[in-house]
Amino acid sequence: MMTSALPISRTRSDTPAALDESITAWALAARAGDAVAVEQFVGALHRDVQRYVAHLCGDPQAVDDLAQDTFLRALGSLHRFEGRSSARAWLLSIARRAVIDSYRYAAARPRLIDVPDWQLAAELAQPCDLPGFDDGIALLDLLASLPDDRREAFTLTQLLGLPYAEAAEVSDCPIGTVRSRVARARATLMDLLDEADEPAVLAA
Numbered sequence: 001m002m003t004s005a006l007p008i009s010r011t012r013s014d015t016p017a018a019l020d021e022s023i024t025a026w027a028l029a030a031r032a033g034d035a036v037a038v039e040q041f042v043g044a045l046h047r048d049v050q051r052y053v054a055h056l057c058g059d060p061q062a063v064d065d066l067a068q069d070t071f072l073r074a075l076g077s078l079h080r081f082e083g084r085s086s087a088r089a090w091l092l093s094i095a096r097r098a099v100i101d102s103y104r105y106a107a108a109r110p111r112l113i114d115v116p117d118w119q120l121a122a123e124l125a126q127p128c129d130l131p132g133f134d135d136g137i138a139l140l141d142l143l144a145s146l147p148d149d150r151r152e153a154f155t156l157t158q159l160l161g162l163p164y165a166e167a168a169e170v171s172d173c174p175i176g177t178v179r180s181r182v183a184r185a186r187a188t189l190m191d192l193l194d195e196a197d198e199p200a201v202l203a204a
Contacts, residue, residue, distance in 0.1 A: 016161045019044070020086045027087035031078040042071055045088060048160050049095050055143070055155045056099045066102060070095040089166035092156070096170055142192050146185050153181035154189075 023044045029037035046067065053066040073094050081090055143151050149171075156167040157178070164182075168175040 020088055024083055024087040027078065027081055027090075028083050030075075031081055038075065041087065045091055046071075048088065049091065052092055052155065052160060053095050053099055055151060056096065056148075057102065062102060066095070066098050069098045069102075073098060085169060086166060088160075089162060089169050092160070092162070092170045093172075096172075142189050145192065146188060150181045150185040150188070153178050154185040157182050 023041060026037040026041040026044065030041050049067045049070050050063055053070070054060070054063050057063065057066060070091065074091050077094070081087065143154065146154065152171060153167060156162045156170055157164060162170065164175050164178050168178045171178060
């Protein structure tokens with residue numbers, strides 16, 4: 001199993017744009033054969049890839065394998081990465097294809113038992129000792145009720161922090177579609193939150 005050898009320390013001064021620039025620079029350096037840059041690239045995006053595939057796939061036991069497959073594909077394709085988009089968006093596009101390919105493989109070779117539980121996988125991919133962890137689990141519960149396309153758009157833009165243009169690139173759809181899906185996801189989540197806050201009405 002592939003793990004990040006050099007965990008990335010993110011400080012308060014790190015901005016998403018600055019971090020993406022660093023990650024893209026590491027990817028380009030890794031393309032040139034810099035072994036340390038390879039470890040930095042993997043370490044910076046390993047958790048994002050796990051979270052993304054957890055939201056996409058229906059098998060919690062497959063998350064680590066899909067993440068590893070994503071990085072193997074990416075490292076094998078680094079020679080084609082030219083930095084025209086951020087390395088994060090490029091890598092998440094590969095992750096999406098890895099999940100789609102896994103679905104196709106599963107459809108060709110169906111299993112006897114398949115209990116989809118992406119939520120459990122997403123929970124396990126998060127650190128449990130951080131402030132707001134319980135709120136994060138509650139959010140996952142709400143996200144589970146969204147259609148797949150809206151959940152993906154919301155996850156990419158609101159949880160992983162991708163700009164809408166890059167989320168559109170990852171999802172292989174127009175940017176307007178991503179905006180629409182995120183807006184609908186937000187509206188649905190707000191409705192669900194309002195319902196959760198309403199006091200229970202006791203029958204007389």
